Amino acid sequence: ALGPAIGAGLALVVGYRGAMVASGLALIAVAMMVARQVPADLIRREPAAAANAGSAGADTAGAAKLQAFRMTTQLGVAIAVYGILFALNGYRSVSTSLALKEIDPADVIVHTGIAFALTGAASALGVLLVSADALRKRRLRSVMVGATLLSAGTYLLLALSESVGYFVMALTLSALFNAAMFPATNTLIAMNVARARRGTAFGLATSAQAVG
Secondary structure (H helix, E strand, C coil), rough: CCCCHHHHHHHHHHHHHHHHHHHHHHHHHHHHHHHHHHCCCCCCCCCHHHHHCCCCCCCCCCCEEECCCCCCCCHHHHHHHHHHHHHHHHHHHHHHHHHHHHHCHHHHHCCCCCCHHHHHHHCCCHHHHHHHHHHCCCCCHHHHHHHHHHHHHHHHHHHHHCCCCCHHHHHHHHHHHHHHHHHHHHHHHHHHHCCHHHHHHHHHHHHHHHCC
C-alpha cells in the first residue's frame, strides 16, 4: 500500500527508470517472501491408506489426496472483483500523470509525486483503519457494497476535476476506498473454499490480478 509513496520519492531522486528498477526488485522480494510464508494446499492421507502405511512393502505413493476444488459463483465474483481492483489501480497510476499534465503542464512531476505519496498513505489507511473497523462492525456484504459505491463516486469526482488540488483530493479518496475493498475481497475468497484449497483460490486470484 505504501509503494506509491516510496515510488514517488524514488522518481524524484533517481528518476522514473530507477524507480521502475526498484519496483521490480521489490516485487521479486515480495514473491520470494510469499513463496516461503504462505502455506501450500493441504494434502491429506485417506484413512485406509494411512492405516496400511506401516505395512512392509506397502505402496503409499498414491495415499495422499488433495481435496476437490469447487468454483462457486460467489468465489468467481470475488476473484473478478480482485482483478478489477488491480485494473483500477493500474488505470489510476497511468492516467494520473496524463491528467495532471493536462491541468498544469509546468509542474506535472512535482504534482504527480505529491499525488502518489498521498495515494500511498491513503491506501495504507484504507487497509489498516477503514476496512478493519468496518469489518468489525458490519456484515461483509454491506462493507463490499458501501466501498464499491464510494469508490465509484470518487471516479466521477476525478472526471469532473479542473484543478490540481481538486484532482489530488479525489485521487486520494479513490485510493482510500479502493484499498478498503481488498481485505473484504480477500476474506470473501478465503471463505468460499475449503481451508485445504485456499492456495488454489488465491492462485486464481493472482492470475486475475495479472490480467487486471
